[in-house]
Amino acid sequence: MEGKPDVTVTSANRKFAAITGSGRKIRDNAADWHNLMLKWEKLNEDGLSAATNIVNIRRSLVEELPSSSSSSSSLFAGGAAELQDECSKLQYVVDKLVVVVMKMERLMRLQQGIQDLDEFQFGPEGRMCPLFHTWKTGQFESTSRFLLDIFSKELKLKQTILQELAHTASADLCMVYLSCWLHQPFVPPQTRMTLEALLLETGHRSV
Amino acid sequence: MSRPTFTPLRQALVKSFQTLESNQKLWASALSECSPLMASLGNLAEQSRALSKVHIPDTPLGTFPDLEQRLRFKLLQAMDTVLGKLNEKMSSLQSVRDAISNQVSTVFQLYEQNRDVLDLPTVTKRSATSPSIADMMEWLQDAERHYQQQFLRRTVLLQMLRADDLSLLESAPKRWKSLESPSAEENITDILCKVSFFMESQ
Numbered sequence: 001m002e003g004k005p006d007v008t009v010t011s012a013n014r015k016f017a018a019i020t021g022s023g024r025k026i027r028d029n030a031a032d033w034h035n036l037m038l039k040w041e042k043l044n045e046d047g048l049s050a051a052t053n054i055v056n057i058r059r060s061l062v063e064e065l066p067s068s069s070s071s072s073s074s075l076f077a078g079g080a081a082e083l084q085d086e087c088s089k090l091q092y093v094v095d096k097l098v099v100v101v102m103k104m105e106r107l108m109r110l111q112q113g114i115q116d117l118d119e120f121q122f123g124p125e126g127r128m129c130p131l132f133h134t135w136k137t138g139q140f141e142s143t144s145r146f147l148l149d150i151f152s153k154e155l156k157l158k159q160t161i162l163q164e165l166a167h168t169a170s171a172d173l174c175m176v177y178l179s180c181w182l183h184q185p186f187v188p189p190q191t192r193m194t195l196e197a198l199l200l201e202t203g204h205r206s207v
Numbered sequence: 208m209s210r211p212t213f214t215p216l217r218q219a220l221v222k223s224f225q226t227l228e229s230n231q232k233l234w235a236s237a238l239s240e241c242s243p244l245m246a247s248l249g250n251l252a253e254q255s256r257a258l259s260k261v262h263i264p265d266t267p268l269g270t271f272p273d274l275e276q277r278l279r280f281k282l283l284q285a286m287d288t289v290l291g292k293l294n295e296k297m298s299s300l301q302s303v304r305d306a307i308s309n310q311v312s313t314v315f316q317l318y319e320q321n322r323d324v325l326d327l328p329t330v331t332k333r334s335a336t337s338p339s340i341a342d343m344m345e346w347l348q349d350a351e352r353h354y355q356q357q358f359l360r361r362t363v364l365l366q367m368l369r370a371d372d373l374s375l376l377e378s379a380p381k382r383w384k385s386l387e388s389p390s391a392e393e394n395i396t397d398i399l400c401k402v403s404f405f406m407e408s409q
Contacts, residue, residue, distance in 0.1 A: 157271060164267045173266055175257035176278070180268070183285065185277035 022114050023131040026140050029107050030202040033147060036100050036107075037195060040151065043100070044184065047093035047158070051181050053086040054166050055174045062169075087166050094162045101155045104148050111144040135201050143198050153186040216317045216325075220343050221409045223310040224402050227350055230303045231395055234354065237299040244293050245380040248368075251286050252376035258282070259373070283370055293365060300361070304354045311351045314344060336404035343405075346398040353391045360386050 019027065061079045118126045118137040126137050161177045168174050199205045263275045318325065318340075325340070333339035364383060368376055 153271075157268075157274070160267055160270070170261070172257040172260040175254055176261050176263075176266075176268070179254040179258065179282065180274070180278060183278060183281035185274055185281050186271075189284065 022117065022137070025110065025114055026131060026137075027202045027204070029110060029140070029144070030198045030204060032103070032107055033144070033195060034199060034204070036103055037147075037191075040097065040100050043093050043096050044181070047090055047097075048178070048181055050086050050089040050093060051161070051165060051178055054083060054090065055178060057083045057086060058166060058174075059171070083166060090162055090165070094158055097155055097158060101148075101151050104151055108144045108148045111141045115141045132201050132203060133207070140198070143194055146194060147191065150187055150191055154184055157186060216314065216321060216340065217409060219310070219314045219317050220340070220347075221406055223307075223314050223347050224343075224399065224406055226306055226310045227347070227395065228399055230306050231392075231399070234300060234303045235392075237296050237303070241293060241296045241383070242380075244289050244296070245383045248286065248289050248293075249377055249380040251282055251289065252373050252379070255279070255282050256373050256377065286370060286376075290365070290368070297358075297362060297365065300358050304358045307351055307354055311347045314347060318344065336408060338401055338405060343402060346401075350395050350398065353388075353395065357386065357388070357391075 057079055061076060061083065064076060064079070115126075115137055122128070130136060157180060161181055165174070165177050168177065196205065200207065258275065258278060263269060268274055330340040333342065361383070364379065364386070368379060370376075
């Protein structure tokens with residue numbers, strides 16, 4: 001009897017802690033989305049400080065370049081090593097971001113699998129009775145896809161910034177790279193709301 | 208000259224200086240919270256300026272089709288957030304100004320009401336520990352005028368800002384700082400020192 005437990009878990013007051021099957025999986029996925037997005041934010045901050053350092057070190061190196069006395073050349077070497085160091089830091093951050101997006105892709109595949117199972121069990125319409133409050137199983141999938149799209153695009157942008165930042169001479173372009181890194185143009189304002197909606201639906205946030 | 212007639216006035220004076228003292232601190236803390244906000248506003252303007260100068264399609268970012276609009280939107284949104292926070296701080300400043308103005312006008316009202324008993328010798332009489340009523344009223348007016356002016360100047364500065372006028376936004380932090388008037392603030396501290404014995408004796 002697949003329908004019966006569904007009826008009991010949809011009651012609004014009930015915590016969804018003891019659920020099993022698809023509901024359990026979706027609930028865990030929602031928590032994973034939350035954690036991955038937190039991790040992304042943290043990495044974004046780390047990356048920003050590395051990126052800012054890269055721009056500053058480069059600027060001071062360029063300023064020193066015209067005076068080519070022996071004392072400044074050792075200074076130059078020191079600056080270059082520092083630059084290399086910050087670039088490795090940024091590389092490390094971007095590598096971590098790649099891992100985050102890979103995990104998000106995995107969540108998306110899991111969600112897709114749950115959706116397929118749903119269709120297999122209940123036909124193309126999916127289950128009639130929602131797993132949690134109101135969402136149909138397909139909505140979890142579309143939410144995951146929405147979030148994944150955002151972070152994949154943002155990751156591509158960050159990878160481009162990583163490649164170009166230390167080789168850019170124009171101060172304005174450097175500024176644009178930094179503000180792209182900080183403001184994350186491909187993460188729209190409704191991202192947070194979407195996550196909150198997902199958490200609310202799956203019972204991580206109380207109604 | 209019966210003393211009770213101008214006791215209410217003295218009490219109102221004490222209360223005014225107490226208000227002035229506590230609000231001077233509130234004002235300073237609200238104002239100090241504004242500086243970082245103004246700095247980030249200027250910084251956002253700088254970022255917008257850089258974005259306008261760069262022709263995105265000619266850069267490695269050209270592969271991202273709507274990047275410029277998206278970034279511009281994000282910058283505007285960030286400015287909006289900062290301006291919202293500044294607005295909150297401005298209302299704290301406004302309440303400081305209002306609190307002081309209210310107290311001062313109470314003092315002046317009381318003076319008007321008791322004018323016939325407060326003759327010139329009475330209002331100008333002072334001792335080693337207590338300044339004259341006239342002096343104290345003048346100082347209160349000075350303080351009130353200072354906060355009123357400061358509040359209006361800062362409000363006008365913020366109201367003139369437009370999202371599309373980058374040079375104005377960029378210069379805003381500097382002009383905000385130029386409105387500071389440490390001498391007037393010191394003056395208020397001086398006033399509070401001068402009335403400290405009077406306050407204790409009441």
